[in-house]
Amino acid sequence: MERHDVIVVGAGITGLSAALDLHRAGREVLVLEADTNVGGVIRSEAVPGVGAIDLGPQTVRSADPALFEHFDSLGIEGERLVAGAQGKSRYVVLDGELVELPHSPPALVASPLLSMGAKLRLLSEPLRGTRKGEDESVRDFFTRRLGAEVAERLVDPFVSGVYAGDPSRLSMEAVFPELKSGVDEAGSLLRWGLARMRGSNRGSGAEEKRPAELFSFPDGLARWPRAMAAAIGSSRVRLGHRTLSARRDGSDWIVTAEADGERRAFSCGRLVLTVPAPVVGEMLEGASGLADIPYSPVATVHLAYDRADVAHPLAGFGYLCPARERREALGVLWISSLFPERVEADRVLLTTFVGGARQPDRAFGGEGELVDLAYEEHRHFLGAGARPVHAQVQRWERAIPQYEFGHLERVAEADRLEAAHSGLHLGGAWRDGVSVPDCWEGGRRLAREVVAAGAEEAPQYDQTQSRG
Ligand SMILES: Cc1cc2nc3c(=O)[nH]c(=O)nc-3n(C[C@H](O)[C@H](O)[C@H](O)COP(=O)(O)OP(=O)(O)OC[C@H]3O[C@@H](n4cnc5c(N)ncnc54)[C@H](O)[C@@H]3O)c2cc1C
Known part of the structure; x- marks a missing residue:
C-alpha cells in the first residue's frame, strides 16, 4: 500500500489550492481525482473557428491582492484577460424586454x-x-x-x-x-x-483596496487549475482515480480508490476531502447530513454565430431572467463581448444557462432540445437570424450546492466529523462559499489547518529532491 503524508481527494479549485499550499509548505501530498482533467467544474476547450469555450464558470471576480500574488507565483498573472467597460452593463428581462440594470441611485x-x-x-x-x-x-x-x-x-x-x-x-x-x-x-x-x-x-491608505476585476484567461479559466497542477507536479496528481471510501485505521487513514478498473489502497496521516458534499456522505460513515445538502443541476449551452447573423450590438455582460418572466433559460452571457480576445474576430459566442433549482428537469433535456431552447432565446432577444455555426452542451448534474434552510446545521456536521476523526479535513463549495475565489480561499484554509495540526507530526519533506 502506498503511504503519503497528506492525501487530497478532488482536484477542483478547492483541492488544488489546498494541495499547492501544502506542497509549498513542505508537506508530501498526493491528489486523487476521479476525472481525467483537473479543475472540477472549471473546464475549458479550444474549438477551431470559434475560440476558447468555458463549459462551467465563465468569469472570476475578485479584488483580493493575495489572489493576484498567487497568479504571479504561478507565472500566469500577466496572462489574465480583464473584462473592460462591457462587464458593467448588465440586463434583466422585464415584461419580455431587456432592461439595463441601473448603476447608481x-x-x-x-x-x-x-x-x-x-x-x-x-x-x-x-x-x-x-x-x-x-x-x-x-x-x-x-x-x-x-x-x-x-x-x-x-x-x-x-x-x-x-x-x-x-x-x-x-x-x-x-x-x-x-x-x-x-x-x-x-x-x-x-x-x-x-x-x-x-x-x-x-480604512483607505496604505492597504487601499484595488477595485474588483472580472477576468478570465486567453485559453479559458482552466488555465488556472492546470497551472496549479503543474506547480504541484504531475506525479503528485493522479487522474482517473475515483475514491470509493475512507476509513481510519490506527493513526492512519486508509483510502480505497478505483483506477483502470482496479481497486487501489492508499494510506495517509491527514486526509483532505474536497469532493461535493453527497460524495463525502458516500465515502465516510456518519456523514448523512452532508449527503443531504441539495445541489441544483445546470446545463450550459454554448452557441457561436457569425457576427453578421446577430442583430443586437451585445454591448455588455449579458442578461438574466427573473422567474416571474417564465423564460426557459436562466440567462445568457455575451462571452465574445466580455472577452473578445478569446473568440475569433468574426464570431459571437453566447453561453446560455438552463435548469437550476426551479427548473431542474430542463438541465437534463436532450442536446438538440437545449440547443433549440438557447437559439430561441437568442432569436427572441438578440435578433439571431441564422442557426449557430457551432453548438455545444455541457450538463452539470451537481452544479452548485444550495444553501437552503438548515444548511448551517448540515455543515455543522463537518465540524463534528473533523472533531471525531483526527486527521480529517473537509472543504469545498458546499462549505466555503460557491464562487471560485471562495473555493480557492477554502483550499488555503484547509492547508493552514493541516499545517497547524500536523506541524509536530510530519517530517519536513525536501522539495528540492522531488520537484517534478
Ligand atoms: C455551470 C457553472 C457556472 C459557474 N459560474 C461561476 C462563475 O461564473 N464564477 C464563479 O466564481 N463561480 C462559478 N461557479 C461556481 C464555481 O465554479 C464552483 O463552486 C467551484 O469551482 C467548485 O470548486 P470545488 O473545488 O469546490 O468543486 P468541484 O469543482 O466540483 O471539484 C470537485 C472535484 O472532485 C472530484 N471528485 C468527485 N468525486 C470524486 C471521487 N469519488 N474521487 C475523486 N475525485 C472526485 C470531481 O471530479 C472534481 O474534480 C459556477 C459553477 C457551475 C457548475
Whole structure:
C-alpha cells in the first residue's frame, strides 16, 4: 500500500489550492481525482473557428491582492484577460424586454425597472423592523425590507445568476451571513450600508483596496487549475482515480480508490476531502447530513454565430431572467463581448444557462432540445437570424450546492466529523462559499489547518529532491 503524508481527494479549485499550499509548505501530498482533467467544474476547450469555450464558470471576480500574488507565483498573472467597460452593463428581462440594470441611485430613479410605487417603498426601508436571531429566506428578507418588486426583479435574477437557486428556499443566514447580521445589528440596510461606506473610507491608505476585476484567461479559466497542477507536479496528481471510501485505521487513514478498473489502497496521516458534499456522505460513515445538502443541476449551452447573423450590438455582460418572466433559460452571457480576445474576430459566442433549482428537469433535456431552447432565446432577444455555426452542451448534474434552510446545521456536521476523526479535513463549495475565489480561499484554509495540526507530526519533506 502506498503511504503519503497528506492525501487530497478532488482536484477542483478547492483541492488544488489546498494541495499547492501544502506542497509549498513542505508537506508530501498526493491528489486523487476521479476525472481525467483537473479543475472540477472549471473546464475549458479550444474549438477551431470559434475560440476558447468555458463549459462551467465563465468569469472570476475578485479584488483580493493575495489572489493576484498567487497568479504571479504561478507565472500566469500577466496572462489574465480583464473584462473592460462591457462587464458593467448588465440586463434583466422585464415584461419580455431587456432592461439595463441601473448603476447608481439616480439611475435607479430614472430606470423603468421599478414602478414609482416600488421606488417610493424603498424610502421606508429604515422603518422596517429586523428579525434578529431568526433565519428567513432570501426572498422574504428582501421583500420585507425593499418590497416585492425589488425581490422579484433584482434579487431573484442575481440569486439565479450566482446559485441557480430559488430565493424562497435559500437561507439568509447561510447565503448572506454578513449582510444579515449587519442589518440585524444596525437596524436597517441603509444604516448598515452607510456604516460600511464610512468604514471603507476610514480604512483607505496604505492597504487601499484595488477595485474588483472580472477576468478570465486567453485559453479559458482552466488555465488556472492546470497551472496549479503543474506547480504541484504531475506525479503528485493522479487522474482517473475515483475514491470509493475512507476509513481510519490506527493513526492512519486508509483510502480505497478505483483506477483502470482496479481497486487501489492508499494510506495517509491527514486526509483532505474536497469532493461535493453527497460524495463525502458516500465515502465516510456518519456523514448523512452532508449527503443531504441539495445541489441544483445546470446545463450550459454554448452557441457561436457569425457576427453578421446577430442583430443586437451585445454591448455588455449579458442578461438574466427573473422567474416571474417564465423564460426557459436562466440567462445568457455575451462571452465574445466580455472577452473578445478569446473568440475569433468574426464570431459571437453566447453561453446560455438552463435548469437550476426551479427548473431542474430542463438541465437534463436532450442536446438538440437545449440547443433549440438557447437559439430561441437568442432569436427572441438578440435578433439571431441564422442557426449557430457551432453548438455545444455541457450538463452539470451537481452544479452548485444550495444553501437552503438548515444548511448551517448540515455543515455543522463537518465540524463534528473533523472533531471525531483526527486527521480529517473537509472543504469545498458546499462549505466555503460557491464562487471560485471562495473555493480557492477554502483550499488555503484547509492547508493552514493541516499545517497547524500536523506541524509536530510530519517530517519536513525536501522539495528540492522531488520537484517534478
Ligand atoms: C455551470 C457553472 C457556472 C459557474 N459560474 C461561476 C462563475 O461564473 N464564477 C464563479 O466564481 N463561480 C462559478 N461557479 C461556481 C464555481 O465554479 C464552483 O463552486 C467551484 O469551482 C467548485 O470548486 P470545488 O473545488 O469546490 O468543486 P468541484 O469543482 O466540483 O471539484 C470537485 C472535484 O472532485 C472530484 N471528485 C468527485 N468525486 C470524486 C471521487 N469519488 N474521487 C475523486 N475525485 C472526485 C470531481 O471530479 C472534481 O474534480 C459556477 C459553477 C457551475 C457548475
